[in-house]
Amino acid sequence: AQSVTQLDSQVPVFEEAPVELRCNYSSSVSVYLFWYVQYPNQGLQLLLKYLSGSTLVKGINGFEAEFNKSQTSFHLRKPSVHISDTAEYFCAVSSGNTGKLIFGQGTTLQVKP
């Protein structure tokens, strides 16, 4: 069975500092990997996705993630965060056959001035 673990429930960081949100997954088959962002009282919005090809994936708002098959990780990074990046971030995995996504527990990114 597939599962996703987000290693940090909260990540506080100062504005303009770099940030990494960690995600590990387990799956016995090829997977597709996603990062979504959720602002308060809203739905989720896709940040980026890995389907195949280059292991470094660039997304919206300056975020990027690297797929590491040997470590079964898909960590999200941004070199310089803004106050507006304060939100909850979800990592998700799909085997692709049904479109069903398995979500991690979420990481709250708190950007401080």
Add this chain to the structure above:
Amino acid sequence: DGGITQSPKYLFRKEGQNVTLSCEQNLNHDAMYWYRQDPGQGLRLIYYSQIVNDFQKGDIAEGYSVSREKKESFPLTVTSAQKNPTAFYLCASSRGQGLGTGELFFGEGSRLTVL
């Protein structure tokens, strides 16, 4: 603009009452999903439908029911059998089975509070 519309945004219910949450999409997507979100637990799949007139249980279907009579609509009923219905409910859609990207498009959510 294409998208997913959920209503109502906020809903209060007395114990023992059924309530139906609406989800409509105009993206021409085949697949639709209902997720429940609780603090610290991420999103958990309640039901999903890959085609009209067909749907499958997700991980936490007990106490919920759905229908898929039209491609655009996937309403969720929270029944009195659901022991702890207070939560944030998210509807989503995707292009469907076989196209393989798994990318979901989400509505704005409905927050249900049981009094």
